[in-house]
Amino acid sequence: MMHSHLKVFYEESFPVLKVTHKLPILKRGRGNRVWDIEGKEYIDFDMSNGDALLGYGNPELVNAILEGDSDQKETIEKLKRRFSLKSVKIFSSEKQAKVYAVNLARQLSGKKKIIRFGQNDLIKKCDLGEEIIAEWNNLDYLEKIVRQNYDVAAIIFEPIATHMGLVLPENDFLKRIMELSKEYGIITIADEIKTGGKYYTGASSYLKIKPDIILFGRSLAGSIPIGIVGMNYKEGDYVRASPISIKALGITLDELNEQSMYEMIRLNDILIKGYKDLIEDNKIKASVTGWGISGTIYFKESPPRKYSEFLEINVKKWNKYFKGMLDSGIIPMSNYDSQWSISKAHTEDDINVHLEKLNSVIKTTVLSH
The missing domain is CATH 3.90.1150.10 (Aspartate Aminotransferase, domain 1)
Known part of the structure; x- marks a missing residue:
């Protein structure tokens, strides 16, 4: 609600x-x-x-795509090394990745509600069930809704908010998200679909937090459609994206060194x-x-x-x-x-x-x- x-x-x-x-x-x-x-x-x-x-x-990206298939395993390992991930799931779109991550959080936690901040249209349009809207950098309100809602499966957040320009977290805001999540058994999902390409190792690394799940998107593939679910626990990697997307991902990771x-x-x-x-x-x-x-x-x-x-x-x-x-x-x-x-x-x-x-x-x- x-x-x-x-x-x-x-x-x-x-x-x-x-x-x-x-x-x-x-x-x-x-x-x-x-x-x-x-x-x-x-x-x-x-x-x-x-x-x-x-x-x-970009000629490197265009030529690489035209050359054909990429080494899928090598690309996955590049991604995991760069963002310190233990396993990844790669999809054809950012929306698919978000849907998977939210459903996974519900499965792992055994709970239903999702807390999110502000405009997150991909989640909203997926009609994934009950959600609670929190305000970015409003720690008192966040703590209140966590304590009043026992059935929270996940908190999904951009480590740096990009839906209102560029707003960094204040003080211990992200630290408190991580603490509350641990205390109440809530899965943390960092939405780095935009921020993941703005810093070499992403915003989570920059801000020294380690969410359970991190989402990435097209900025890591030269604007070619892709959705990535990165996890900080070991599980089998798999790919449900086109060979073109995987090739673009590998080249972009190399070029954005x-x-x-x-x-x-x-x-x-x-x-x-x-x-x-x-x-x-x-x-x-x-x-x-x-x-x-x-x-x-x-x-x-x-x-x-x-x-x-x-x-x-x-x-x-x-x-x-x-x-x-x-x-x-x-x-x-x-x-x-x-x-x-x-x-x-x-x-x-x-x-x-x-x-x-x-x-x-x-x-x-x-x-x-």
Whole structure:
């Protein structure tokens, strides 16, 4: 059963904050460039919602797929080593992986209810039974619902929340999730479908937590459809995905090596600093959050810590920013609740162009009204 005040947060608020910008219709892409149907070129920092981290039409990925089958066993071992997993199940889609993980949690725990945070449409649309909505970084409320609901099978969470830009866990929030789960026999499922590709070993490793189950998706396969259930206990590995998906997974893991990820993070740090400097220099009411290869801008003086604070952002200002950037040939991100992603195809010159265009947009658009 969804609690009434959180139902307002997560279901009724989004239509109110409707975005009104007109999106270009894209025709083709190469590297980090895309072209619309009218031939206009853009530098893309959305990168297919953060999934196309090798860039569009990456030759290594394309050639490897065309060559044929991959070594499935070797790819599985690469995945397990990188994320310190003991077993994996690989599916054709992220949705299938989530369904499997939730059903597995119910089977292992012998319980039914699922606690989740905010927008998790794949779980919601699967109609998997009773769920409870918690608010990210609201520890008191989480503890309350855990103690009041004896039948909780799993808590599913993004280690860093990406459904409201980019919101890191506060203080001991994740630590307490792990403690409560252990105390009440609840399975922990870390949804790293987005965050798994933003840092070399993923967000769970970065934040020093070890969930029972970790989910990964297309960002680890160059945007090719795939869903991965990684487990921190030994069980047989198996694959229910196409050979193309497995090949793409293996190549992407190779290409997004530690050195490549370090360079992508370095470029993101430059972009984040540039945003912060321009915000400060121009004295505008905005803030920036960044982690790994991603970042986001909020038209709000301080970054939100939870969803109720996210609703305070100035969406009209964001729309002006977005339209100004699009008109300047930059796709900064897909929406006000999303984030940019630096791909392997981006260069420092691309970052500099982005910041030059941002400076112009801030002076002529965001501050004009």
